[in-house]
Structure formats: structure tokens, C-alpha cells
Amino acid sequence: MFHIIFSSDENYIKYTAVLINSIIKNTNINLSFKDICKNSGFDAPKDSSFSSYKAINFDDLSSEQKQEGYIFHILSDNISSQTQNKLNSLQNELNQIYPCQILTHVIDDKEFSNFPISGAAHSNFLPYYRLKLKNYLNPSVDRCLYLDSDMLCLCDLRELFAIDLKDNILAAINDPGSKKRKIKYKQNSNIITHKFTNDYFNSGFLLINTKAYIENKIEQKCQSLAQNATYIKAADQDLLNATIPANKLLKLPISYNFSSISFCFAICKDEQNHRLNCSRAEFMQSYKKPKIIHYGEKPWRFLKSYTDSQNRNINDIWWEYAASTPEFKDELMAMRNDINEYKIFATLGFEILKALKSIFGYFVIKNLIDKPLDNLNLNSEIPDDIFGLCCILGEMIIHAKRHKKSPLSVILKAYKMKTTFTKYNTKNFL
Incomplete structure (x- = not known):
């Protein structure tokens, strides 16, 4: 056994x-x-x-x-x-x-x-x-x-x-x-x-x-x-x-x-x-x-995150097994319909990526930190290959809101993360 x-x-x-x-x-x-x-x-x-x-x-x-x-x-x-x-x-x-x-x-x-x-x-x-x-x-x-x-x-x-x-x-x-x-x-x-x-x-x-x-x-x-x-x-x-x-x-x-x-x-x-x-x-x-x-x-918090070597979203793989899990599948699939938080993370992260290219990036990120999340327009057009990165970056804004961090600290961390991703993104080595 x-x-x-x-x-x-x-x-x-x-x-x-x-x-x-x-x-x-x-x-x-x-x-x-x-x-x-x-x-x-x-x-x-x-x-x-x-x-x-x-x-x-x-x-x-x-x-x-x-x-x-x-x-x-x-x-x-x-x-x-x-x-x-x-x-x-x-x-x-x-x-x-x-x-x-x-x-x-x-x-x-x-x-x-x-x-x-x-x-x-x-x-x-x-x-x-x-x-x-x-x-x-x-x-x-x-x-x-x-x-x-x-x-x-x-x-x-x-x-x-x-x-x-x-x-x-x-x-x-x-x-x-x-x-x-x-x-x-x-x-x-x-x-x-x-x-x-x-x-x-x-x-x-x-x-x-x-x-x-x-x-x-x-x-x-x-x-x-x-x-x-x-x-x-x-x-x-x-x-x-x-x-x-x-x-x-x-x-x-x-x-x-x-x-x-x-x-x-x-x-x-x-x-x-x-x-x-x-x-x-x-x-x-x-x-x-x-x-x-x-x-x-x-x-169960992120319907979408990263893609694998076959370009499958790895969270989709989990949900395939969830949909076939006896006794728990109905409860799990009912939960699935209410999952939206990841969209907030991804949208915030995508805005950070755009801000890093702008001379007004500091003020854009300051606005993201100060702006209530319920006023955020969710972006549904984020490319799959950077979706997970956007989720990681978006968490920086959530953290900054919660701990009253400065826009500059977010910019520095986001730039480092973007640089790391560009250099060590897994698909760059395929």
C-alpha cells in the first residue's frame, strides 16, 4: 500500500x-x-x-x-x-x-x-x-x-x-x-x-x-x-x-x-x-x-495564469480535473463562475507595463495605487504569454495599497521583474 x-x-x-x-x-x-x-x-x-x-x-x-x-x-x-x-x-x-x-x-x-x-x-x-x-x-x-x-x-x-x-x-x-x-x-x-x-x-x-x-x-x-x-x-x-x-x-x-x-x-x-x-x-x-x-x-482564485510548453493554460488543466472530481465537482464548478480577482491583478499589471514605457509612468502608477479597485475597467485583451507576468505585477499594486508604499518603490520592483522576465522567460529557451 x-x-x-x-x-x-x-x-x-x-x-x-x-x-x-x-x-x-x-x-x-x-x-x-x-x-x-x-x-x-x-x-x-x-x-x-x-x-x-x-x-x-x-x-x-x-x-x-x-x-x-x-x-x-x-x-x-x-x-x-x-x-x-x-x-x-x-x-x-x-x-x-x-x-x-x-x-x-x-x-x-x-x-x-x-x-x-x-x-x-x-x-x-x-x-x-x-x-x-x-x-x-x-x-x-x-x-x-x-x-x-x-x-x-x-x-x-x-x-x-x-x-x-x-x-x-x-x-x-x-x-x-x-x-x-x-x-x-x-x-x-x-x-x-x-x-x-x-x-x-x-x-x-x-x-x-x-x-x-x-x-x-x-x-x-x-x-x-x-x-x-x-x-x-x-x-x-x-x-x-x-x-x-x-x-x-x-x-x-x-x-x-x-x-x-x-x-x-x-x-x-x-x-x-x-x-x-x-x-x-x-x-x-x-x-x-x-x-x-x-x-x-x-x-480557485486565478482562472488564468501561465501557459506550459504546449501553450495550455496550467490553471485550465487543474479545472479539468476539478470538473471530474466525484462529490466535489458541483461545488467547485459553482465557485468557478464567481472568480474575478485575477482579472484585477492582470489589468493592474498590464497598466504597469504600459506605464514603464511612459515618461508619465510615476503618475500613472500613483493613480493605480490611489484609485479604488471598483473603479477599475477590467482588460480582457491581455496576451496569454504575458498574462501571468501581469498578475505578478498587479499584486505589487495591491501590496502598495495595503501597506501604503510609494509609486517609486513599485516602479523599481516592476522594472526589475520585467527585466528578469525578459531575460529568463521560460519560452525564450525552447
Whole structure:
């Protein structure tokens, strides 16, 4: 059985359901797990940023490990009886395609009262729930996969469970942002600064060797670090990166956690230090065939964002799966009709692009900051190839409104973003 874990509150469970649906729909029922084990493995080229890994020996597995079927674990702070009934029905319908079981685990936030509020944990402690594996996994489970709910699966996930993790604690994917990050914590009355390296990984995807995770006391180390942290930016992600040694980390290709903004632009390590820890050639291989998309611009807020290598809007792909998700599709499709916020972002961003070409750009942007959003005339003619960029730029105006930023600060940030996009726009490398 293949154990997959999600953290999701009541409102997010419908999005988790779409991810579960995509996992089942992309499981090749014509292949057995034994077949996949025979064809798995990855020999990284010389000087690659990724790790070489081999497949496990199927014949050495226990009967439980050989058994087909997913067990989905949803960790939540609360699940209503109505939602639980929907999940039961979802399980029953998907079970007709491929064996699966959906288990829910309600966890008390009080268990994390000493953990810092930061990053993804800015409004609740859900991101920390994944740290307590022993609370919801049977001791016989030797590995599990954690996925963020704002992802979409486009591959047969069993190929991940066929990887021989050896004594590595987990397999993960490099984070797309800058690696100039740090965490500060108290130790014997001193403040220690731990600076992260280019091995810094994104915690939205974690293929965990549960035995090694427990033996190395990762949960306890994270808890101790959390309680003594004086500066932390990315919640559980920073904690895991600070407590898992680089020599116990298996680095997988970024196709397994392909950030949506990377469809717009990406800066690779052979182009600039402290950026995405892979070469441009390695990046483009994943770009052409992503296995898991990680959405920054949530499809339930943005009907349109970036286009992929085949010029498909990636948010449309998510909605295709949403439209076929049992029990939740009606609710999701009803929501779709009311999504307009992304049009505001895109319109504001398009106005910024025009302003950057004008000698009166400062005053145009000042007007955008001062002007009420309900007086904005939405633009429906923004080209697809810059639509995502416009959304990013538009967010700068929203941020400036909220935090009373000056037009000059917006101009400088927008010019830098436009320059970066022009130089590193993904399609420039096709």
C-alpha cells in the first residue's frame, strides 16, 4: 500500500479532493507495482544537481508493501460530518478505478502552541502537522509521501514508491527561490544563525523514509528548534531543512514539484548564484514534462495564469480535473463562475507595463495605487504569454495599497521583474 499525506482545513479539503482525483486518474491500471519497480531508477548525469537512485527489489518487499492501493491521510484541525460523508463517497467512486482508502485525522492545534507563526503557518498550525508521523501512521509503514493540497498530479505516483531510499531520511525537490535564507535560534543563552545552502528543499513534496525519520528523531529536533527559534520565515520548511543533513537527502528532479511560477520564468544555478539548484538543461527537461504542478497562483482564485510548453493554460488543466472530481465537482464548478480577482491583478499589471514605457509612468502608477479597485475597467485583451507576468505585477499594486508604499518603490520592483522576465522567460529557451 502507498501512503500519501495531506494537511488540509475544512475549506481546503475540496482542493485536496481534486489532487486525490488526479492521482487516481494518472495511475496506470495496466501496470502493476512490480512492473514499475522493474523500470524505475534514475542515473543522474555527471555533475548533475539531482541524485542517482535505483529501484527497490520487489521480491524483497513484505506482502503489505507489495499490495496495490493508496491510503490517503488527510490531517486537519476540524472536519464536518458533511465533508466526511463526501470523502467517503469520493473514496467509493475512485475505488472503482484503482484501490484507495481516505482516512482523516483531526489534530489539536494545542500540540503546536510553542511553534512559531510564520510562512505557511501564518494563520494556523496545519503545516506543522506533517512532522508527527507516529501519530497517524502504523509502525509497519516504511515510507510515505507528503503533498501540499495546491498541487496537481500528472504522473503515476507509484514510481516514487519504487525508489530505493536506502538510509536517506527523505527525498525532496530544490526550492525555486533564492537560497540566501537563514534561521536563528537560542542555544545556551546564545543566538545561533543557521544559513541554508543550495540544498534547501521545498517541503510541499516530501518522500519520507519513516524508519530513518523516526530513528533520527526529526520530529523532536524540529520541536526543539521551533521552541527556541528567534527568527524563522518558512515554518516547517525551515525546521526540516535545518534538521536534515544534506548527506541524508535524496535530490529528485524538479518535475516532481514544478512550481507554477517556473512556467513564467526561472533562474538556474548556471545563470546566477543562489538560485534554482539545477542547470538550465535540467530545468527544461522538467519544464517540458512536469509530473506534479505546484500552484502558487491558486486555480480557485486565478482562472488564468501561465501557459506550459504546449501553450495550455496550467490553471485550465487543474479545472479539468476539478470538473471530474466525484462529490466535489458541483461545488467547485459553482465557485468557478464567481472568480474575478485575477482579472484585477492582470489589468493592474498590464497598466504597469504600459506605464514603464511612459515618461508619465510615476503618475500613472500613483493613480493605480490611489484609485479604488471598483473603479477599475477590467482588460480582457491581455496576451496569454504575458498574462501571468501581469498578475505578478498587479499584486505589487495591491501590496502598495495595503501597506501604503510609494509609486517609486513599485516602479523599481516592476522594472526589475520585467527585466528578469525578459531575460529568463521560460519560452525564450525552447
